[in-house]
Amino acid sequence: MPPAIALFGSARRRGNTGAFMDRIATELGIEVVDLSALRIAPYDYEHSHRGDDFEPLMRRVLEFNRLIFASPVYWYAVSSPMKNFLDRITDFLDLPELLDEGRRLRGKTGYVVCTSIYDEAPKPFVDAFRDGFEYLGMRFGGLAHVNCKDGYDPERHDAAATSFAQALLE
Numbered sequence: 714m715p716p717a718i719a720l721f722g723s724a725r726r727r728g729n730t731g732a733f734m735d736r737i738a739t740e741l742g743i744e745v746v747d748l749s750a751l752r753i754a755p756y757d758y759e760h761s762h763r764g765d766d767f768e769p770l771m772r773r774v775l776e777f778n779r780l781i782f783a784s785p786v787y788w789y790a791v792s793s794p795m796k797n798f799l800d801r802i803t804d805f806l807d808l809p810e811l812l813d814e815g816r817r818l819r820g821k822t823g824y825v826v827c828t829s830i831y832d833e834a835p836k837p838f839v840d841a842f843r844d845g846f847e848y849l850g851m852r853f854g855g856l857a858h859v860n861c862k863d864g865y866d867p868e869r870h871d872a873a874a875t876s877f878a879q880a881l882l883e
């Protein structure tokens with residue numbers, strides 16, 4: 714069983730965040746799930762999209778104790794596919810028949826992988842994950858962020874990927 718699963722959402726698969734996440738995933742030997750390649754409808758109060766790819770994905774995610782959330786910073790916040798995914802977790806809290814499975818998030822460790830054009834990830838971006846994990850009873854395991862103002866540069870950025878991967882395994 715790999716040590717973690719990565720949920721990745723960006724407007725492009727082979728951009729900066731994708732390259733950074735892939736470097737981490739190679740180091741850890743883990744799968745990167747491209748949320749944009751799946752059919753995950755936005756949250757709605759009627760739960761009218763229960764047949765899409767979200768529930769099967771969540772069941773796969775729940776097999777892991779370490780969950781990595783990877784997104785670029787777009788407007789101080791997460792990408793749309795990541796926001797959709799996070800919103801849909803609400804299904805597992807709203808629907809009585811999914812609640813027992815949703816509670817399995819408790820005790821898991823969440824990690825954040827992101828890129829932006831500054832040296833640090835914006836506080837609201839990180840806090841949304843920190844507070845969201847806490848709400849779900851999860852632990853905040855750590856953050857990996859690199860400044861991709863000039864694009865993802867393996868020479869400059871790979872070290873952040875490998876040290877994050879090592880810390881996750883400790």
Ligand SMILES: Cc1cc2nc3c(=O)[nH]c(=O)nc-3n(C[C@H](O)[C@H](O)[C@H](O)COP(=O)(O)O)c2cc1C
Binds near residue numbers: 723828
């Ligand atoms: C729609 C959009 C909004 C962005 N907003 C921010 C932002 O608020 N703060 C920031 O530092 N960078 C921002 N950026 C820059 C991206 O975070 C940065 O280029 C990132 O590495 C892109 O990753 P990607 O290749 O996976 O899309 C934005 C980029 C886009 C396309």
